[in-house]
Amino acid sequence: MSVVLSIDALVLAKGCRSLTLDLGPGDKLAVVGLSGSGKTQLAETVAGRAKPFSGEVVRRGAVVEAWHGGHNRRATPLSLAQKAQGGRDDGMCAQVLTALGLWDDREAAVANLPVGMMVACDLLPCLLAPADLAVIDGQLDLLDPWTLDRVLASVEELSGQGRSFVVVTNNLWLAERLGSLVVLRGCEAVYAGSVGDLVRRGRPSEVTVTTSDPSTAQSMADPFMLSIQKTADGLHLTAHDGQALAARLLTEGYGSVKAVVVKEPAFADVLLELM
Numbered sequence: 001m002s003v004v005l006s007i008d009a010l011v012l013a014k015g016c017r018s019l020t021l022d023l024g025p026g027d028k029l030a031v032v033g034l035s036g037s038g039k040t041q042l043a044e045t046v047a048g049r050a051k052p053f054s055g056e057v058v059r060r061g062a063v064v065e066a067w068h069g070g071h072n073r074r075a076t077p078l079s080l081a082q083k084a085q086g087g088r089d090d091g092m093c094a095q096v097l098t099a100l101g102l103w104d105d106r107e108a109a110v111a112n113l114p115v116g117m118m119v120a121c122d123l124l125p126c127l128l129a130p131a132d133l134a135v136i137d138g139q140l141d142l143l144d145p146w147t148l149d150r151v152l153a154s155v156e157e158l159s160g161q162g163r164s165f166v167v168v169t170n171n172l173w174l175a176e177r178l179g180s181l182v183v184l185r186g187c188e189a190v191y192a193g194s195v196g197d198l199v200r201r202g203r204p205s206e207v208t209v210t211t212s213d214p215s216t217a218q219s220m221a222d223p224f225m226l227s228i229q230k231t232a233d234g235l236h237l238t239a240h241d242g243q244a245l246a247a248r249l250l251t252e253g254y255g256s257v258k259a260v261v262v263k264e265p266a267f268a269d270v271l272l273e274l275m
Contacts, residue, residue, distance in 0.1 A: 010055035016188035025162040030175035033184030061132025067122040077102040084128040099150040202270030206263040213256035
């Protein structure tokens with residue numbers, strides 16, 4: 001299976017721009033945006049529980065969603081894990097319950113658990129149910145940092161086995177870690193692609209070059225350079241794709257270029273400028 005999810009010319013609301021993207025096996029996609037930007041609407045559309053204004057969503061394979069509470073008062077983390085597995089017994093229950101911080105309370109009534117543990121229970125189908133695509137709508141944001149780290153390790157393991165994830169989040173660190181994202185504003189996508197591409201298209205990099213031959217270094221930097229300032233021991237410049245520039249200076253300027261320091265734009269700063 002080359003594509004798990006195909007979104008073609010999807011429009012969430014009248015008058016909004018369309019979104020087109022494909023998600024392959026093992027891909028992880030963050031969905032970010034301000035409150036009311038359409039994050040949950042997109043997640044529900046991806047999962048098949050909501051219809052878009054126009055466009056098409058094609059799901060190839062089984063899709064599961066994180067639960068949103070509402071469990072039977074007698075339910076326990078263990079019974080919910082078994083429910084999520086669909087009766088299978090492949091030894092994963094204990095591993096996932098441990099990752100979610102639920103193992104010690106696996107026999108406790110969910111209704112009596114702290115809120116964080118209730119939320120952890122809602123993630124069970126995304127980590128245990130047989131599926132090709134899992135949709136998580138904000139639940140990861142409510143986990144404590146230690147549980148989140150363990151859950152993300154499970155997500156990475158499942159991703160390596162081919163399970164794809166669509167994750168609605170307000171956690172910019174998490175969005176960056178997932179690697180690709182859709183940025184929503186006013187129910188339309190203002191960006192869809194990789195984190196790296198977003199950062200590279202944002203603010204320019206700042207590059208400080210220590211060199212005994214500033215003129216030669218400047219000529220090598222010309223294809224990348226936006227601005228330049230001479231310093232006592234070299235150059236300070238701004239450029240697109242600072243890492244590529246640094247590689248060129250260090251390779252072609254070997255001997256005269258003593259050091260190159262690149263300060264890349266921060267992902268959070270570039271992202272917030274879109275919102």
